[in-house]
Structures are given as structure tokens and as C-alpha cells.
Amino acid sequence: MAEHLLEVRNLSVDFHTAAGTVSAVRNVSWHLDRGETLAILGESGSGKSVSASTIMNLIDMPPGEIKSGEVLFEGRDLLKMTDEQRRELNGCRIAMIFQDPLSHLNPVYTVGWQICEMMTVHDVPGDEAKARTLELLKRVGIPNPEAAMGKYPHEFSGGQRQRLMIAMALALKPDILIADEPTTALDVTVQAQVLALLEELQRETGMGLLLITHDLGVVAEIADRVVVMNKGEIVETGDAAEVYRNPKHPYTKRLIDAAPGKGETRDEEDRLGEPLLRVDRLQQHYGGFHALKGASFSIMPGETVAIVGESGSGKSTMARAILRLDEPSGGKVIWKGRDLLQMTSKELFAIRRDIQMVFQDPTQSLNPRMTVYQIISEAWIVHPDILPKARWKDRVAELLVQVGLSPEMAKRYPHQFSGGQRQRIAIARALALEPKLIICDEAVSALDVSIQAQVIELLDGLRRDLGLSYLFIAHDLPVVRDFADRVIVMKSGEIVEEGHVGQIFDAPRMPYTKALLAASLDPDPEVQAARRNARKSEGLVPA
């Protein structure tokens, strides 16, 4: 049998916690060769990062314990080496980049120093390290590399920070680069650029690339082979395109089916009459910075309007301004014929129950010290006229059933639920006030794909049953495609394009919308390959 560059054999890792022993991975085996890109695909809790952490010696023991297995790098078992020997390999032969580059770069040292350190700990003389750092910064496309050397991580944008991480990881031309969710925290256009950079660098150096991701689109874009993991075990492995076309394991099938953006877009409906909400030239200035430069749109009853845009486009600012969570600087928000921005705080209080909000991170937006019953019923303490106290218990049970949970869960606390269940609780809380409009600010972004699909389905069902309207703020275009009636594309505080969902996705007019669509990743490797070629030939990747 030919020797692989890296081979993991029958790896089992346990974590001993207060609640008992958890097997993070069981009997995992895979291999990686030179010049190849292997993707480990899985949802949260699947154990997809554990083998990478084992390779890098990043598992804290205790609580971790490597029960069995071998990790062979060029035929030598890493697990039998001393810490010192493994430190020599780390960074030099095997390097790693992570999901969130801001927290993974040391905030108090300059990026120049941090990249140099990669080389100096592996015995490259200081002067040479400096010269090479400069070259690396140029290579990964950091503007003005000389000045960048002396800057700190917080002075760069998210995409630039990931480029810095890549520069650091590739400083010693490693044989293997492990990328753990390298583009998850990035905007779509930046994601496309970073993936393209990784691919280019792989071609240049011939390194093996191990990509850990939850995103089928990323797999389709860059992976040769894929390992699908679920609950600590490998369920399927094979050629990336082949696995997508003919998934063998039911879990893989479910995962592929759950990927958003494949269904039919919603039919265009003529909605006549008064809009539910009309936003007129809404502005928001923070000092000299104009976060919203006069945006206007309206939402009809029963309609789902999506606002898409990258970070800094002003989409969340819009949500906060509409609700007057931040006082807007100008414009009008007309609700049932009256301007919300002119209302006294008492009038506004009465209106607030009509417009509810669901936030991105349910872990942070639910009070950890309140039971689900308290969280949901709190709305009725604030607005006592909605429901007499005698009926609270029944109504909480009813709402929980409505969002797909069971009534006995009312006694539990938020930490006893999974991420998707918590978001359901947040939705139940919003529904408690019987709102007409729910503003969802990235409400499904933090959830796994399969959970995401379920929550979207829930929201859509509620719209049909209760006649709700949604203002759905998202950066993820495929999710919007499945769910929205109308789409508003925002950039730098302005509305770039607005139209029916079919028109935006199938016949975008504005170059920015086209670029966004071109950069977003399709889970189908063939579609993705075609899109990549089109992008290259048309030069559509925005800088």
C-alpha cells in the first residue's frame, strides 16, 4: 500500500466531562495526499474538528483522551512523538488556520511580529524572517505591506485578517494546511476571494489541504474528496462531486436536501391596498458616518421581504432604526398610517407589540436565569391586557406546540436546549405578543443547515397560519431565495436593487447584485464549477 502524506487510522477520542464521557470521534480513518484537497463535512457536534485538533496536538488532556488510533505523517505516528518533536512539525510542516481570525490573532502584537514569530520559532534568523514576511503579505494581497507589518489585527478587515492568517500559516511552506471553517465568518464576496487564494497557493506549493466545513457550497467550490461526519463517525467518503450526485448514506442525503437555495422561488403575487409598514428615506448617522443613507421600501400584509447585504451594508442598522432601538437621524417609518418616529414613548409602547424581533444568537438573547415559561410569559407582564393570568399556562403550552416544542419544556432553562430549539423559543416569545410583523435579524445564520431548514419552514408555516409579515435580514442568499417574496439588496447604507425574488435571483439588473450572486456558493459541485468559470471569464469577483 502506498504511503499517504497524512493518514488517520481508527482514531477514537473521548472527552471526560462532569456530565459523563462523550466520545467525540469513534474509529475515524481518512488520508490526505500531496496537492489534494480533502473536506471534512459535518454539522456542529459531528466531531469534524477533532481529528485536526489531534493532528495539531491541540486537545487538552484532560478532559480529552485519545483512546486509540494512529496519525501517520509521512509514515511516522504523531501520537508516539514527544511534545518537542511535534512542536517542530507544527507550523513548519503542518500549519493551521481557523474560523475567526480576529480572536485567533494575538490582539496586542503587530501582525508583522506574529508572522515573523512563525519563522523565528523554527530557527529562521530575524532579518530573513522579516524580509519573507513582507513578501508573504504582498503574496496574499495585503495593501501597503510595509505599513501593514506594524499594524495590529484590529486595524484590518475580516477578509484581510484571514489573509494574514494564511500568510502566517504558509510562511514555512508547509506540506499540509488545515483550514478549520476558514470562510464561515466572512462575507460571500470575501469568502470567494479567500477560497480562490487558498486554491492558488495550493497549486503553487503542492501542499495537501484539509478543509473542515459545515458548508456544502465550500465543498463544491474547492474539495476533491469529501468525508461526511455525523455524531463522531464517518458516514460516507468519496469524490466530492460523486457524493453530491449519489449520496449513499441517509444522513448525507438529508444534509444535501436541507441545503437552501434549490427549490422554486415563490410566485409573484399582486398585493393591493395599504402597506403594513412603509419606510421612507430612513437615515442613520453615527457622527460623520452615514450608516443608512435614506432607504425607502414597504412591506405588505402577509409578505416576506428580505434585506440582503454584506457586513457594513446597514441592514441591521435598518432593523434597529425601524424599531427605534437606535433613534434614527431622519426619515419616516409609517405604521398603520402613523409615523413611528413622531410617536411619544407611550404611543410607541402600544405599537411595539405589533412589531417583534428575533435575533441571531438565541444563546445571548434569552435570559439564562429564566425558565421558558418566564421568558414567554414576560411579554404579558409588560402588556397585561393581552391575556389574563389564569390563561398564561395554557397559552405558553399552545405557543410551544406551535413552534414545534412540547408543553412540558416550559419548566426548563435555555441552556437545556439545542441552538435550533432556542431559536424556536425566541420565536414563541415573539409570537406571545401576537405581532403583525416579525423582524428576523440573521435569525437562522447561527444554525446548522438541517436546523436552518426546519426553522425556515416553521416561520413560513406561521406566516400562512397567522398572516404574519416578515422583514428577513440575512447575508445568506440561498436561504432568502427559498423564503422571501421580495428582496432588497443593500450596500454601504443604500438600497442597490429591489425586486421580486425570482427577478433578483434569475435576472439581476445591478452589477453588485450580480457579483453577490456570482460569489455565493452552490452546493452542487457542477453548478459551482460552471459558476467559477463564468466568474473568471467575466471578472465578476468584486475587489
Added chain:
Amino acid sequence: MKKFIGKRAIASAISLVGLVILVFFLSRLTGDPTDLYLPIDATQEMRDKFRELHGLNDPLIVQFGRYVWDLLHFDFGESIRQARPAMDVVLEGFRWTLTLAVVTMTLVTVAAIVIGSLAAFKVGGVFDRITSFFSLIGASAPDFWIAIVGIVIFAVQLRWLPTSGTGTIWHWILPISVLFIRPFGLILQVVRGSMITALSSAYVKTAKAKGVPPRPIIFVHGLRNAMLPVITVIGDQAAGILNGAVVVETIFGFPGIGKLMIDAILQRDFAVILAAIMVSAVAIFIMNLLIDLAYAMLDPRIRY
């Protein structure tokens, strides 16, 4: 930066004015120094003369006006007890206290940071448990008790060190050791906690993935990030000593500003009380400013 220092100076000056007003009137509430300084059988004539000499006959508000006027001319008044400028008396004491504070806090800082960082590296290990045990005792032991036990053991029984006073380097050892224990225990706990957070951070994971050995991970990557809360506590503890380590200075007969202040209050030596308060207030202002500057130096995200 200059603007920041200026703003802070103005804010501190305003509080200082308030403090001086408050202390001026409150200290007069303690009574008339004449009764303390003259014998019980002193004649009324002698009493009047003493009062006249120290300006105690005028209404309080007139005394205050005169005091402020003198202050504006950098005249801080005379010590009744020592019959020389109050500021001279205070600065003499302050020099002792400052030396005590600087030496003690330097030793505390270095020891607490090194030991606390090493304890944080292997949480729950033998070294961590031993240091936690002793630092907890240190942080909770009352210093007057340690001082007296120290004197009994090292001065009375072993006769290694002098009981009190100043003069040789040996005189410094007991006061510094006693002052060392509590801040050391406290700061060590803060360093340990802060380092545990820093060492479990994502950037330390990156450093491990780069192949950085443990020592630079602790002292280069972890420590600088962990220092901010530590500096706050160091400043707080140093301020405690600068304000006069009253108990320790009194027990060891150490002529610092704390002992001076207590004596001045007992002797109703008003000018000395006020001068001492102003000196320690200025010292604490300067120290807080240094701490703020240290923040900005350690963390590039903080800019004034």
C-alpha cells in the same frame, strides 16, 4: 494623549479642592489644639497668646480664607508640633513611605506574576494547588497580626532582625515582608485567573499550532493580554501603601506618612494633616495616570 492627561489633571484638581475644604473643616471639629499643647494649669493669658500665634482666634471662615491665600503662594502652613513648615515634615515622611511602597510593590508584582502565571499553566496541578493554598492564606491574614508574630519570632526569639525603627537595611525587612503578604496573595489570584482566561484563548491555540514552546506562550502570548486587570489591582494595592500603611508603620515605628498622619490627627496638627492629604492625593493621581498609560502601552486597542 496630552488632552487626556490635561482633562484628568483638571478633574483631579477639582476633587482635590473639595477634599481640602472637607478636611479643613472636619479636622477643626476634633477640637482646639491649645488644650493639647499647653499644660492644664496654663493661664488664660498664655492660652490667648497661643491662639493668637496660630491664628486660632479668628472665625473659621477667616482662617480658611487665610489658608487658601497661603496655599496660592505655595505656603502650606506651619506644623504646631514641630514648629517648621508642614510641607517639609510631610515630604520627609513621604520619602520613607514612597521607598517602602516602591520596593514592596516591585517585589509583589514580580513574584505574583511569575508564580501566578506558572500556576495558571497547569490548572489543578500540584504547583497550582500549593500556591492557591498559600496565596489564600496571605490574602486573608490580618497584617497587624502578622506584624506582631513577625516581631515575636524574628526580633524577640531569633534576634535576627531589629524590632522597630530605621537606620540599617535590616530595619526594612520586617515592614516590607509584612506589607508584601496581603497584596501578593491578592494579585497572585488575579494573575492566575486572568492568565487562565488568556491561556485558553484562541490566539494561544494559534501559537500552539505555530509550534511556539510553553514558556513564550505563557510569558509572551498570554501574559501581556492578562495584564490589564492585574494592573488595576496593583494600582489599588499600591495606593493603599502610598496612603500610609498606617498599621504597619505604627507597629514598626516607621516614620512614614501614615504614622505621621495618625500622629498629626491625634495632635490636632491641622497644617500637617492637610499637607499630608494633598501629597498623597497627588501621588495617587500620578499613579493612576501611570496605570492608564500602562494600559495604552500594553493594549494597542486602547487609545486616549
